[in-house]
Amino acid sequence: MLAATGLTKEYRRGGGRRVAFNAVDGVDLTVAKGEIVSVVGRSGSGKSTLLNMLTGLLRPTAGAVLFDGQDIWGWRDAEISRWRNTKIGYMPQGQSLLANLNVLDNVRLPFFLARRDGEITAKALARLAQVGIAHLAANFPAELSGGEARRVALARALINAPELLIADEPTGDLDLATTNEIMKLFAQIVGDGTAVLLVTHEAEAVISPTGARIYEMTGGKLAGRDKKVMRTH
Amino acid sequence: MAEKQLTAWRLAGENLRRQPLRVVCLTAVAAILASALFGGAIFTTGIQTGLDVLAARFGADLMVVPTGNAQKAEAVLLGGEPNYFYFNGEIARKIAPTPGVRQVSPQFFLTSLSADCCDLPVQLIAFEPETDFVVKPWLTALPAQGLRDGQIAIGCDILARENRTVKLFGREYPVAAQIGKTATGLDRSVLMNMSTIRTLIDHAHQEKLHFLADDEPAGAISAVLVRLDGTRPPATVAREIRRENPNVEVVVAQGVVQQIGQALRRLKGQVFAVLVALWVVAATVLTAVYSGSVNERKKEFSVLRLLGATRAKVAGIVLGEAFLTASSGGLIGVVLAALAVFPFSTYIGDRLQLPYIPPAAAYIFGMALFSLALVALAGLLAAAYAAWKIGRAETYLTMRAGE
Incomplete structure (x- = not known):
């Protein structure tokens, strides 16, 4: 479904004689339908840069990102935005809810960002129920705990029934119990047929969902760990 | 019952509702600009009309009076x-x-x-x-x-x-x-x-x-x-x-009308100078506020992009907020100017020793619309740079900058 080949992002830094370096260096990565893939790596290893190139948010210096065989970087902004809105569910790093909208509207928001027919409120309430926070629908983000806010972000990422859910450090600042609950939700989502691509800290690797194919990222390069997490949460 | 849509207008409205201080400041700037535009235009036009009537009705070319x-x-x-x-x-x-x-x-x-x-x-x-x-x-x-x-x-x-x-x-x-x-x-x-x-x-x-x-x-x-x-x-x-x-003095009608005409030109010049100065100040303030506001909200706009909003949609939200504040401020300004100009225009004209005749209702209505449009346009232009900037920015970078 999603395939990255030779994906590279070059930056320059330093004073007068700016030095080039590759934040992501020739990465090949595939995510198949219904699969869960976890990319682990330390802070600064290039995993967020990789994720943003994979989702059409950051233009690569070299390489291609193919979705169902089509290079997304050959699309115009309207097409890439539409693709991100319909095929991808994105959970950004940290607090990402819109403070001016209540929980229900935050979840409904992606539905209205592209032209669509139909109703969404009932589906949004069902998604909130799925992640266990239907009772918070009328609350505003400032009134939520970190775990609750992350569940809202997950419900929002799933609202348009994406084919691929991408989560950037989804449990980075959560306690272990809440992390386990979020990971169970990911496992459940994969069970429903949605592919999941997780990017996590090294420390989070141990809590990747059951069955995840794990890649390790170091210095912009990606290496398969050649193992799957078999533990049951 | 149809469900409540989350349109760009509603997003803009919700953002404004939750930012009362910012809204009050932006609205006040727009109101000042609109009231100056509308009030200035109505007042100077009223004097121009008065002068025209005076010239037309003076009747005599000369007026002879005792020394x-x-x-x-x-x-x-x-x-x-x-x-x-x-x-x-x-x-x-x-x-x-x-x-x-x-x-x-x-x-x-x-x-x-x-x-x-x-x-x-x-x-x-x-x-x-x-x-x-x-x-x-x-x-x-x-x-x-x-x-x-x-x-x-x-x-x-x-x-x-x-x-x-x-x-x-x-x-x-x-x-x-x-x-x-x-x-x-x-x-x-x-x-x-x-x-x-x-x-x-x-x-x-x-x-x-x-x-x-x-x-x-x-x-x-x-x-x-x-x-x-x-x-x-x-x-x-x-x-x-x-x-x-x-033992007589002679008042030349043309001279009187010319004298008033000169006074009117001076007044118009002053009003115009004040309007230009206000425009510059208002445009600077609005541009600074919108730019600052967009900088503060980089993460919010990045999230919208992550969720699938196009660059145009994000720019539309910024422009929508600007339009809402500028037009509501403009409306308040026009009403305030009307309350100030209409009841006191004759008095002000007397104080300035200039004839004043209120312009026709159609002109007043047209001028109110024109002032509103101009202020809304000023708001949109001031926000356009901010909208363009956020529209062109790399989402990944703005997301990081907003954290």
């Missing part, structure tokens, strides 16, 4: 300040043969110290129906014979009693006509023929009231209004009248 009374005559004419001054009525006969003079008509001024029609003293003006060419054009509603003996015509600021009379020096006089707004002293004047004013003075004497005019010989007048035949320039004829009649 030392030219300014008083202008005050009677423009400001409606009641005044009186007299000289021998023979002067009209002497002026008539002056080359370039086509017609002369005497007028007699009297001031009522109090009248039940008005809070302030009013100017009484008597004219000679046989020679008059100045008053008649204002009295178009009257039958061909004009004002009859005992009747009066009143300026638009004079209130008649319910029985269409005005009480002067203890007697009621029937009102035959009321003159439309002229933005001159005529608005606060009472007009009658020479016969009526003589009757009025007799009645006043019976009431034991006396006037300065009582000491003047019979047939005294206050001014001679002169119409020229166009063969000689007004200034030349005025010079000749002064030379032939040493």
Whole structure:
């Protein structure tokens, strides 16, 4: 479904004689339908840069990102935005809810960002129920705990029934119990047929969902760990 | 029931609702700009209209008055300040043969110290129906014979009693006509023929009231209004009248209108300068506020992009917020300006010694719409840079910058 080949992002830094370096260096990565893939790596290893190139948010210096065989970087902004809105569910790093909208509207928001027919409120309430926070629908983000806010972000990422859910450090600042609950939700989502691509800290690797194919990222390069997490949460 | 849509407008509205201080500041800037635009335009147009009416209705090319009374005559004419001054009525006969003079008509001024029609003293003006060419054009509603003996015509600021009379020096006089707004002293004047004013003075004497005019010989007048035949320039004829009649001064109508025209141009220049300065300040403030606001909200806009909003949609939200604040501020500004200009415009015109006639309703409405559109456009232009900036930014970088 999603395939990255030779994906590279070059930056320059330093004073007068700016030095080039590759934040992501020739990465090949595939995510198949219904699969869960976890990319682990330390802070600064290039995993967020990789994720943003994979989702059409950051233009690569070299390489291609193919979705169902089509290079997304050959699309115009309207097409890439539409693709991100319909095929991808994105959970950004940290607090990402819109403070001016209540929980229900935050979840409904992606539905209205592209032209669509139909109703969404009932589906949004069902998604909130799925992640266990239907009772918070009328609350505003400032009134939520970190775990609750992350569940809202997950419900929002799933609202348009994406084919691929991408989560950037989804449990980075959560306690272990809440992390386990979020990971169970990911496992459940994969069970429903949605592919999941997780990017996590090294420390989070141990809590990747059951069955995840794990890649390790170091210095912009990606290496398969050649193992799957078999533990049951 | 249809569910509530999350349109770009609603997102903009929700953002504004949760940012009251920012909204109040932006709205206030837009309101100040709109009120200055609308108020300035209505006021200067009102004065321009007043000047046009004055020029059209001045009637006479020259006004001959006793020496030392030219300014008083202008005050009677423009400001409606009641005044009186007299000289021998023979002067009209002497002026008539002056080359370039086509017609002369005497007028007699009297001031009522109090009248039940008005809070302030009013100017009484008597004219000679046989020679008059100045008053008649204002009295178009009257039958061909004009004002009859005992009747009066009143300026638009004079209130008649319910029985269409005005009480002067203890007697009621029937009102035959009321003159439309002229933005001159005529608005606060009472007009009658020479016969009526003589009757009025007799009645006043019976009431034991006396006037300065009582000491003047019979047939005294206050001014001679002169119409020229166009063969000689007004200034030349005025010079000749002064030379032939040493005890008179001559007010040249064209000069008065030109003088007011210059004052109006100065006023317009000042209003325009203030408007330009306000525009620059408002545009700078709005641009700074929108840029600052967008910088503060980088993460919010990045999240929208992550969720699938196009660059155009994000820019639309920024512009929508700008439009909402600018147009609501503009509306408040127009209403405030209307509340300030309409009730006090005549007073302000008086203070500035400029004639003021409110513009037509259609012009006011059009100007209100134009001011609103201009302020909304200013808001949109000020936000356009911020919208463009956030639209072009790499989402990944703005997301990181917003953290």
